[in-house]
Amino acid sequence: MTIRVDDDRxxxxxxxxxxxxxxxxxxxxxxxxxxxxxxxMDSPSAALATTAGNAPAFSPWVSIATDGTIFIQSPAVxxxxxxxxxxxxxxxxxxxxxxxxxxxxxxxxDDKLYGNPGFGGxxxxxxxxxxxxxxxxxxxxxxxxxxxxxxxxxxxxxxxVGELTTEASVVVxxxxxxxxxxxxxxxxxxxxxxxxxxxxxxxxKPSEFRLIGQDVMRVDLPGKVNGTARYSIDVQVPGMLYGAxxxxxxxxxxxxxxDDAAARAIPGVQRIxxxxxxxxxxxxxxxxxxxxxxxxxxxxxxxxxxxGFDSDQAIARYAxxxxxxxxxxxxxxxVGDAAGAxxxxxxxxxxxxxxDYAYHAQMEPLNSLAAVSPAGDSCEIWVGSQSQTMAxxxxxxxxxxxxxxxxxxxxxxxxGFGRRGHRDEEFVVDSVLLSKEVRRPVKLMWTREDDVKNGxxxxxxxxxxxxGLDASGRIVAWQHRVACDWVTPYMDPVxxxxxxxxxxxxxxxxxxxxxxxxxxxxxxxxxxxxxxxxSPLRGIGFVANxxxxxxxxxxxxxxxxxxxxxxxxxxxxxxxxxxAIVRAAVEMSDYRRPRPGRSLGFAFxxxxxxxxxxxxxxxxxxxxxxxxxxxxxxxxxxxxxVQPDNVIAQTESSIVYGVGLAxxxxxxxxxxxxxxxxxxxxxxxxxxxxxxxxxxxIQTPNPPTGVGQMATPLIxxxxxxxxxxxxxARLRHTPFIPERVRAxxxx
Amino acid sequence: MAxxxxxxxxPVSVDVPNGTRLLWVLRERLQLTGTKYGCGxxxxxxxMVHVDGQPTFSCQAPIEMVRGRSVTTIEGLSPDxxxxxxxxWLAERVxxxxxxxxxxxxxxxxxxxxxxxxxxxxxxxxMSVNICRCGTYQRIxxxxxxxxxxx
Ligand code: FES
Ligand code: FES
Numbered sequence: 042m043t044i045r046v047d048d049d050r051x052x053x054x055x056x057x058x059x060x061x062x063x064x065x066x067x068x069x070x071x072x073x074x075x076x077x078x079x080x081x082m083d084s085p086s087a088a089l090a091t092t093a094g095n096a097p098a099f100s101p102w103v104s105i106a107t108d109g110t111i112f113i114q115s116p117a118v119x120x121x122x123x124x125x126x127x128x129x130x131x132x133x134x135x136x137x138x139x140x141x142x143x144x145x146x147x148x149x150x151d152d153k154l155y156g157n158p159g160f161g162g163x164x165x166x167x168x169x170x171x172x173x174x175x176x177x178x179x180x181x182x183x184x185x186x187x188x189x190x191x192x193x194x195x196x197x198x199x200x201x202v203g204e205l206t207t208e209a210s211v212v213v214x215x216x217x218x219x220x221x222x223x224x225x226x227x228x229x230x231x232x233x234x235x236x237x238x239x240x241x242x243x244x245x246k247p248s249e250f251r252l253i254g255q256d257v258m259r260v261d262l263p264g265k266v267n268g269t270a271r272y273s274i275d276v277q278v279p280g281m282l283y284g285a286x287x288x289x290x291x292x293x294x295x296x297x298x299x300d301d302a303a304a305r306a307i308p309g310v311q312r313i314x315x316x317x318x319x320x321x322x323x324x325x326x327x328x329x330x331x332x333x334x335x336x337x338x339x340x341x342x343x344x345x346x347x348x349g350f351d352s353d354q355a356i357a358r359y360a361x362x363x364x365x366x367x368x369x370x371x372x373x374x375x376v377g378d379a380a381g382a383x384x385x386x387x388x389x390x391x392x393x394x395x396x397d398y399a400y401h402a403q404m405e406p407l408n409s410l411a412a413v414s415p416a417g418d419s420c421e422i423w424v425g426s427q428s429q430t431m432a433x434x435x436x437x438x439x440x441x442x443x444x445x446x447x448x449x450x451x452x453x454x455x456x457g458f459g460r461r462g463h464r465d466e467e468f469v470v471d472s473v474l475l476s477k478e479v480r481r482p483v484k485l486m487w488t489r490e491d492d493v494k495n496g497x498x499x500x501x502x503x504x505x506x507x508x509g510l511d512a513s514g515r516i517v518a519w520q521h522r523v524a525c526d527w528v529t530p531y532m533d534p535v536x537x538x539x540x541x542x543x544x545x546x547x548x549x550x551x552x553x554x555x556x557x558x559x560x561x562x563x564x565x566x567x568x569x570x571x572x573x574x575x576s577p578l579r580g581i582g583f584v585a586n587x588x589x590x591x592x593x594x595x596x597x598x599x600x601x602x603x604x605x606x607x608x609x610x611x612x613x614x615x616x617x618x619x620x621a622i623v624r625a626a627v628e629m630s631d632y633r634r635p636r637p638g639r640s641l642g643f644a645f646x647x648x649x650x651x652x653x654x655x656x657x658x659x660x661x662x663x664x665x666x667x668x669x670x671x672x673x674x675x676x677x678x679x680x681x682x683v684q685p686d687n688v689i690a691q692t693e694s695s696i697v698y699g700v701g702l703a704x705x706x707x708x709x710x711x712x713x714x715x716x717x718x719x720x721x722x723x724x725x726x727x728x729x730x731x732x733x734x735x736x737x738x739i740q741t742p743n744p745p746t747g748v749g750q751m752a753t754p755l756i757x758x759x760x761x762x763x764x765x766x767x768x769x770a771r772l773r774h775t776p777f778i779p780e781r782v783r784a785x786x787x788x
Numbered sequence: 789m790a791x792x793x794x795x796x797x798x799p800v801s802v803d804v805p806n807g808t809r810l811l812w813v814l815r816e817r818l819q820l821t822g823t824k825y826g827c828g829x830x831x832x833x834x835x836m837v838h839v840d841g842q843p844t845f846s847c848q849a850p851i852e853m854v855r856g857r858s859v860t861t862i863e864g865l866s867p868d869x870x871x872x873x874x875x876x877w878l879a880e881r882v883x884x885x886x887x888x889x890x891x892x893x894x895x896x897x898x899x900x901x902x903x904x905x906x907x908x909x910x911x912x913x914x915m916s917v918n919i920c921r922c923g924t925y926q927r928i929x930x931x932x933x934x935x936x937x938x939x
């Protein structure tokens with residue numbers, strides 16, 4: 042979910058200076074002696090101070106208590122990716138904090154203070170972008186706080202500040218042997234009106250890091266092995282009722298007729314509510330709410346555009362649109378003169394690829410708990426959303442109140458993968474609408490079936506690619522036409538119209554191939570108006586678009602009679618960093634060694650400056666068409682790794698996610714209605730389906746880039762290449778379900 | 789009619805309609821929310837508990853099934869979170885979002901109770917009942933092997 046593919050553009054929306062001034066406005070607070078809240082605060086080794094009443098009542102970035110405890114706010118929500126911990130590590134590094142004294146506090150919604158510079162300054166955890174965007178501002182801020190502590194110690198001792206150094210949470214004057222702990226300084230410190238200026242060259246060198254690169258324990262982990270970790274679905278408040286909603290199967294459709302007689306007869310049902318997009322049920326127990334929802338019978342109006350949509354038929358239309366060169370698409374990656382160079386090329390190759398809709402399947406079905414006040418003029422919500430800002434704003438809008446009337450209690454997220462970060466936050470609003478009806482707290486839960494049927498999907502896409510080769514076989518022209526449903530205008534119209542300048546980044550990202558040395562190229566989007574609900578899904582456009590580009594390169598290599606790896610190395614000749622990652626993957630997989638009965642395939646991806654390369658080892662059962670993935674080797678260069686083991690964990694995770702998208706996961710629609718409903722027909726990888734994964738992290742002294750989804754796009758093209766090696770068959774349509782493999786084998 | 793049973797060693801009595809699933813009783817009546825709802829149809833294992841030591845999908849078990857029996861949830865696996873599997877889970881840094889992990893640990897505990905030295909193939913076979921959408925599978929295998937070794 043990257044929003045900036047070109048890294049040289051300044052962070053959109055918020056300039057660095059504004060960000061620093063915003064942060065410097067409250068900079069850090071010093072908790073003075075007698076602050077009872079801190080004295081009684083007891084946050085065990087977990088080092089996670091929750092917002093549930095025991096966190097300090099203020100919200101600056103850093104607070105240092107006189108006992109030495111350092112509270113650091115973390116603006117990132119935690120959905121398994123680790124940035125709740127990683128961001129405070131960055132700040133603590135430059136502050137030179139003793140990590141054992143750090144308590145992490147989830148930051149409250151406050152865009153001015155905590156907004157993500159990578160997302161125009163809203164609080165939004167997505168796009169593998171938290172560490173990447175906050176890295177430099179948090180380092181500078183940590184260094185500023187440290188400088189204030191040094192200045193205070195220098196004043197107290199009457200020595201030049203240049204004679205002072207720090208160790209973990211201690212200021213040291215080596216000459217006199219004097220020492221003051223940060224807590225001791227906090228007891229007398231004065232905070233300057235203006236934050237001290239820190240130049241980038243005053244920051245630590247990577248060789249001086251004590252925390253970055255050390256894999257501190259993620260603060261959320263201890264609670265995740267004993268059942269105490271709290272997700273929104275676990276929250277209970279006094280007087281709470283349970284809600285369920287039968288939503289229209291097609292977006293923008295409304296109930297025409299409702300028959301709720303059977304639902305009303307279920308004991309414990311309190312209220313049945315007509316909503317613009319469905320029917321809500323409020324009951325005393327979850328089982329009554331679910332049963333009543335199942336018992337409601339609705340006929341829907343047929344006004345929504347999505348009715349009648351059939352994905353099997355539509356994909357042929359998408360393919361025709363992609364092939365129809367008469368119609369220009371919306372350009373995304375445009376360099377040189379692709380059309381002109383194509384005409385002059387000695388050979389033109391063409392290929393088509395397709396990808397089905399895919400569903401997030403985050404493990405915790407969507408849910409939210411809302412408590413609207415009796416007067417209906419304020420609201421508390423308990424929810425795990427990828428954007429604190431969007432959640433609060435959507436709720437305020439639904440109630441017609443100011444955002445400061447909405448109090449958010451954020452919780453851990455049982456997976457996000459892009460599903461919990463839509464601008465409308467529809468599942469949160471669901472809970473608010475029901476609570477508003479009864480003016481009591483309502484925990485609204487979607488069943489897994491609701492979560493699938495009301496899913497918002499990675500778009501379906503058809504890709505038509507053309508490559509012009511000169512007489513020597515060099516690729517001189519490249520065209521990639523992507524026909525797919527629109528995504529960004531649907532999932533976040535504000536960002537689409539605003540900082541994205543009407544680029545459908547979520548769908549088209551990854552069609553750029555800027556790292557490859559191809560002088561003339563054009564990637565363009567042919568957006569399809571379908572009325573189907575779409576979403577950023579882990580890997581966003583990269584998964585489909587890199588499948589198409591990498592699989593096509595595999596075909597070009599074959600045509601030219603060169604090894605696919607050699608072709609990549611040739612194309613990457615201007616990017617040594619990328620070449621290094623290709624070579625690492627080749628070496629770790631022992632790529633040149635033949636494996637009887639098995640075959641290897643290769644893919645490379647530059648994902649917003651994180652370089653990844655992968656090798657898949659597969660065998661194919663020609664009878665059944667089943668593909669077995671035995672091993673996957675992946676080399677990743679994300680620049681500096683703040684939490685190296687977590688980078689590896691995220692890479693394993695994104696490989697597994699890619700395996701599902703490549704082999705089994707598929708949503709289909711008939712008459713606009715999702716055909717799948719649960720894990721028996723939406724098939725995600727299980728332990729027995731995943732390959733042995735070998736991940737090599739190669740750190741380079743580049744600013745940290747994303748790690749949360751970078752390997753996902755590697756799997757489909759690497760597997761397709763390996764299957765071609767084993768069978769000579771070309772797989773052109775993800776997922777590679779057995780019937781498609783059999784069809785390719787007999788083609 | 790009230791159903792009496794034991795949860796994590798403690799006697800409890802609940803009055804809910806017959807057929808109510810153990811999962812929702814544990815979570816919403818007994819406040820044992822470590823046991824999770826993932827699918828409701830015996831497909832994901834997020835709801836896994838032990839009933840008289842047997843791994844059981846609590847989303848399937850009707851409440852009357854546990855009458856007079858003994859249920860163990862993740863909260864009762866160990867008094868201090870120091871069950872060998874829990875320690876191994878942290879040592880291998882298994883959890884990501886964490887939502888599936890109670891079920892994973894309970895199913896792994898049931899495996900080790902029955903088969904203290906499982907082979908890798910046995911682990912994979914047994915644990916393929918549980919879905920982890922964050923894809924922590926490789927670390928789960930490592931953690932189980934570590935727990936076997938370190939006990
Ligand atoms: S919730 Fe019981 S198996 Fe999924
Ligand atoms: S850790 Fe997220 S589903 Fe397993």
